[in-house]
Amino acid sequence: MTTAETETKKRGLGAHLGGHLQQNGMVLALLAIVLFFLVVVRASQGVDFLSAQNITNLFLQNSYVIIMALGMLLVIVSGHIDLSVGSVAAFTGAVSAVLTVRWGWPFWAVIPATLVMGGLIGAAQGYWIAFWRIPSFIVTLAGMLVFRGLTLWLLQGQNIGPFPKAFQSLSTGFIPDLFGPDKPNLTALLMVGLAALAIVWAGVRGRRQDAAFGVEPEPAGLFWARNLIVVAALMFVGWKLAQFRGLPNVLIVMSVLIVLYSFFTEQTTTGRRIYALGGNEKAARLSGIKTDRLVFLTFANMGVLAALAGMIVTARLNSATPKAGTGFELDVIAAVFIGGASMSGGSGRIIGVVVGALIMGVMNNGMSIMGIGIDYQQVIKGLVLLAAVIFDVYNRNKQL
Amino acid sequence: MTAILEMRGIGKSFPGVRALDQVNLTIAPGEIHAICGENGAGKSTLMKVLSGVYPHGSYDGDILYEGRPVAFRDIRDSERQGIIIIHQELALVPQLSVAENMFLGNEVASRGVIDWNRTWARTRDLLAKVGLTEAPTTPVEKLGVGKQQLIEIAKALAKDVRLLILDEPTAALQENDSAKLLDLMLELKAQGVTQIIISHKLNEIRRVADRVTVIRDGSTVSTLDRAEITEERIIRDMVGRDLAHRYPDRVPDIGEVLMRVRDWTVWHPDQPRKVIDGVSFHVRRGEILGIAGLMGSGRTELAMSLFGRSYGRDITGQAELAGRPADLSDVSRAIAAGLAYVTEDRKALGLILEEPIQRNISLANLAGVAVNGILSAGREQAVAERYRRDLRIRTPGVNQRVMNLSGGNQQKVVLAKWLFTDPQVLILDEPTRGIDVGAKFEIYALMNELVAQGRGVVMISSEMPELLGMCDRIHVMNEGRFVGELTRAEASQERIMALILQSEGKAA
Numbered sequence: 001m002t003t004a005e006t007e008t009k010k011r012g013l014g015a016h017l018g019g020h021l022q023q024n025g026m027v028l029a030l031l032a033i034v035l036f037f038l039v040v041v042r043a044s045q046g047v048d049f050l051s052a053q054n055i056t057n058l059f060l061q062n063s064y065v066i067i068m069a070l071g072m073l074l075v076i077v078s079g080h081i082d083l084s085v086g087s088v089a090a091f092t093g094a095v096s097a098v099l100t101v102r103w104g105w106p107f108w109a110v111i112p113a114t115l116v117m118g119g120l121i122g123a124a125q126g127y128w129i130a131f132w133r134i135p136s137f138i139v140t141l142a143g144m145l146v147f148r149g150l151t152l153w154l155l156q157g158q159n160i161g162p163f164p165k166a167f168q169s170l171s172t173g174f175i176p177d178l179f180g181p182d183k184p185n186l187t188a189l190l191m192v193g194l195a196a197l198a199i200v201w202a203g204v205r206g207r208r209q210d211a212a213f214g215v216e217p218e219p220a221g222l223f224w225a226r227n228l229i230v231v232a233a234l235m236f237v238g239w240k241l242a243q244f245r246g247l248p249n250v251l252i253v254m255s256v257l258i259v260l261y262s263f264f265t266e267q268t269t270t271g272r273r274i275y276a277l278g279g280n281e282k283a284a285r286l287s288g289i290k291t292d293r294l295v296f297l298t299f300a301n302m303g304v305l306a307a308l309a310g311m312i313v314t315a316r317l318n319s320a321t322p323k324a325g326t327g328f329e330l331d332v333i334a335a336v337f338i339g340g341a342s343m344s345g346g347s348g349r350i351i352g353v354v355v356g357a358l359i360m361g362v363m364n365n366g367m368s369i370m371g372i373g374i375d376y377q378q379v380i381k382g383l384v385l386l387a388a389v390i391f392d393v394y395n396r397n398k399q400l
Numbered sequence: 401m402t403a404i405l406e407m408r409g410i411g412k413s414f415p416g417v418r419a420l421d422q423v424n425l426t427i428a429p430g431e432i433h434a435i436c437g438e439n440g441a442g443k444s445t446l447m448k449v450l451s452g453v454y455p456h457g458s459y460d461g462d463i464l465y466e467g468r469p470v471a472f473r474d475i476r477d478s479e480r481q482g483i484i485i486i487h488q489e490l491a492l493v494p495q496l497s498v499a500e501n502m503f504l505g506n507e508v509a510s511r512g513v514i515d516w517n518r519t520w521a522r523t524r525d526l527l528a529k530v531g532l533t534e535a536p537t538t539p540v541e542k543l544g545v546g547k548q549q550l551i552e553i554a555k556a557l558a559k560d561v562r563l564l565i566l567d568e569p570t571a572a573l574q575e576n577d578s579a580k581l582l583d584l585m586l587e588l589k590a591q592g593v594t595q596i597i598i599s600h601k602l603n604e605i606r607r608v609a610d611r612v613t614v615i616r617d618g619s620t621v622s623t624l625d626r627a628e629i630t631e632e633r634i635i636r637d638m639v640g641r642d643l644a645h646r647y648p649d650r651v652p653d654i655g656e657v658l659m660r661v662r663d664w665t666v667w668h669p670d671q672p673r674k675v676i677d678g679v680s681f682h683v684r685r686g687e688i689l690g691i692a693g694l695m696g697s698g699r700t701e702l703a704m705s706l707f708g709r710s711y712g713r714d715i716t717g718q719a720e721l722a723g724r725p726a727d728l729s730d731v732s733r734a735i736a737a738g739l740a741y742v743t744e745d746r747k748a749l750g751l752i753l754e755e756p757i758q759r760n761i762s763l764a765n766l767a768g769v770a771v772n773g774i775l776s777a778g779r780e781q782a783v784a785e786r787y788r789r790d791l792r793i794r795t796p797g798v799n800q801r802v803m804n805l806s807g808g809n810q811q812k813v814v815l816a817k818w819l820f821t822d823p824q825v826l827i828l829d830e831p832t833r834g835i836d837v838g839a840k841f842e843i844y845a846l847m848n849e850l851v852a853q854g855r856g857v858v859m860i861s862s863e864m865p866e867l868l869g870m871c872d873r874i875h876v877m878n879e880g881r882f883v884g885e886l887t888r889a890e891a892s893q894e895r896i897m898a899l900i901l902q903s904e905g906k907a908a
Contacts, residue, residue, distance in 0.1 A: 268770075269766040269770050287763045287764040288764055
């Protein structure tokens with residue numbers, strides 16, 4: 001190899017790291033925050049931050065933010081915003097409560113009915129945004145008020161509950177261990193192990209395909225190092241969960257959705273069109289993309305996910321309350337922006353959003369354990385959001 | 401006579417690129433100095449160094465202004481010394497009035513309270529200097545691009561300009577507006593304002609410039625005195641070789657009718673008037689059909705209304721492709737029918753600037769890089785690589801963002817996007833606007849290749865020489881109607897202008 005070649009190789013690695021700095025930076029930030037709480041919580045409270053129970057809690061507490069953030073990413077990528085998700089989650093949660101508790105519907109009928117309801121709400125808002133070109137900020141601000149009001153009306157200011165076990169298990173249930181009740185939970189370990197294998201397999205397959213088409217691949221060392229970290233983290237979490245009650249149902253739902261939405265945004269033509277629409281709507285339209293219809297669909301999709309989140313929250317609290325979901329929209333939107341999506345649309349990745357939501361979640365959880373007041377928590381979360389976006393903008397400017 | 405400006409040994413590097421290297425530029429007081437060079441040669445970078453956009457310390461070399469070395473920290477710093485740059489993209493706020501724009505950031509005010517009477521009076525004076533009689537309270541968006549350009553110059557005069565830099569001032573203007581602007585430049589010169597003009601239009605340079613400096617690949621190639629300025633010489637210095645012919649040769653091989661449009665009529669989207677009135681034409685296989693006309697004659701509106709009704713309302717008329725009625729009711733159907741439209745405004749309508757090359761190329765035919773709706777990154781990359789080779793898109797890699805490419809290369813990406821849809825007929829709207837001579841030639845050659853493959857090309861252009869050089873047949877358009885048709889043998893600039901003028905005002 002000549003010197004010139006070595007140099008291009010080196011620059012290749014540097015450029016690669018540089019290009020993914022945002023992505024890797026957020027993951028590193030998440031790890032640093034976890035480590036920080038691990039040390040500080042042990043020192044100050046004598047508690048293990050990464051105990052099996054707390055890891056389980058982390059997922060149970062943040063599942064609904066992550067689930068809604070998946071839909072919110074699409075909305076934001078398309079160049080819009082949805083402020084109504086908190087109210088829609090509250091309203092659909094209340095609807096599911098009325099259906100289950102008052103009308104006595106079984107959970108297998110309540111869940112699809114509520115999801116359809118959420119889809120219709122999203123579609124109703126998307127209709128004005130997509131086909132009448134009313135700014136999404138206005139339409140969903142109206143939706144935020146309307147559905148909060150409808151929640152109050154439906155619940156008549158009271159809580160509805162409790163729910164049957166079957167419905168509660170949506171949020172608080174765990175996958176039963178097929179190998180008996182002994183610890184560790186072998187089913188959980190097996191499933192996490194398979195997931196880890198699947199991730200590595202997909203990565204290797206992608207590399208091989210790239211090579212087949214002559215695409216310059218990610219340097220092998222970097223690829224394996226990254227995969228090693230991911231698998232190690234996954235197995236650690238799996239091991240911990242297996243010590244407790246196994247895999248929460250909601251973790252499975254969430255993981256499946258994350259995989260589906262990653263695939264949708266990165267590998268499908270429809271997903272690509274949403275990015276194109278957010279990047280330059282006029283150019284997308286003149287390239288034969290039906291931009292109106294896509295915007296409409298992203299809002300309908302957001303409604304479905306808000307309904308799912310609404311049911312999970314309701315099941316977790318074991319009652320529908322008028323105040324449920326207050327401020328969710330802000331957590332969800334913050335997660336998307338911390339995860340690297342651009343305010344002007346056209347960019348952002350699912351994996352970034354998940355990391356963004358986890359950063360918010362870990363901070364909520366850690367600060368609560370440390371007994372930091374809600375006042376300081378808000379201040380710190382706000383500063384983290386600001387810092388993440390500044391970091392993003394700074395990086396972007398440096399690339400120019 | 402000492403120079404008003406001397407730039408010595410200027411060098412500027414960006415990560416991985418040496419954009420400028422050993423550039424020397426001397427401007428004499430009171431002259432109009434043209435800077436020529438291909439896109440990406442470093443003209444704009446040089447002007448940014450001069451005006452302080454790239455602050456002192458971020459480049460090598462020295463700048464002497466009015467005999468003293470200067471070190472500008474930012475653009476305000478250079479403006480204070482009378483160096484004013486007017487960029488290609490106008491920096492006017494469309495909703496604000498002429499007067500408000502004129503003194504934006506420089507208001508006639510005492511303690512923050514604007515003195516409107518004095519503002520308007522001064523605006524009127526400044527407008528008179530550039531030959532405008534508009535009311536100072538007119539919103540800028542109500543004026544045409546030509547007048548907006550003049551207002552930019554008036555704005556520079558308001559700042560007591562001593563060295564005025566115009567970056568492609570006529571790129572968006574039609575001929576009579578360009579002529580006015582060039583006259584104004586000569587007038588300002590008579591008043592003693594030194595000017596630098598960056599332009600691609602060699603006939604304009606010949607008209608106004610006292611001297612020309614040619615830059616190629618980031619270095620000064622030559623500085624020509626007025627006697628030496630010829631188009632051939634400038635082109636040779638710009639591209640580093642002789643361009644024997646500006647238009648590549650082609651032996652026309654014209655076949656049957658590929659596309660036929662009858663009685664195409666389009667109404668304005670929000671005004672009660674016809675924009676296109678009963679236009680009929682056809683394009684044959686292997687033929688380049690030109691559409692000539694002034695800006696505003698309805699050329700772009702015709703093309704966009706044909707292409708999936710992307711413009712106008714109440715569209716009537718018939719379109720046929722390959723002998724069958726074509727459904728052009730939306731863009732995806734028009735693409736499926738075999739039509740492609742390459743827009744005149746590639747940044748706003750043609751490209752997603754933040755996205756990499758390969759994603760832009762696949763955009764109009766995602767199915768072509770996907771199996772059952774699932775994208776293949778490898779296939780997409782392979783397609784992009786193919787077009788990069790075929791169209792000679794100059795870039796380190798197809799994963800580069802389009803916004804980092806020069807105008808000519810961006811245009812090639814847009815063309816690649818449409819070629820990938822395998823169209824029968826391509827409508828090219830100003831395909832060579834704002835790109836340099838070398839890239840123009842490549843695009844002409846590509847057009848010849850396309851018709852040689854049996855496709856049809858409709859070329860819309862404001863540059864008559866290129867229509868005359870490229871087209872087999874030319875339709876002349878004015879006020880929404882086709883007012884004449886000329887074969888290649890009949891066509892000349894004079895006849896086209898005559899047809900336009902004769903038809904003027906005849907429309908109902």
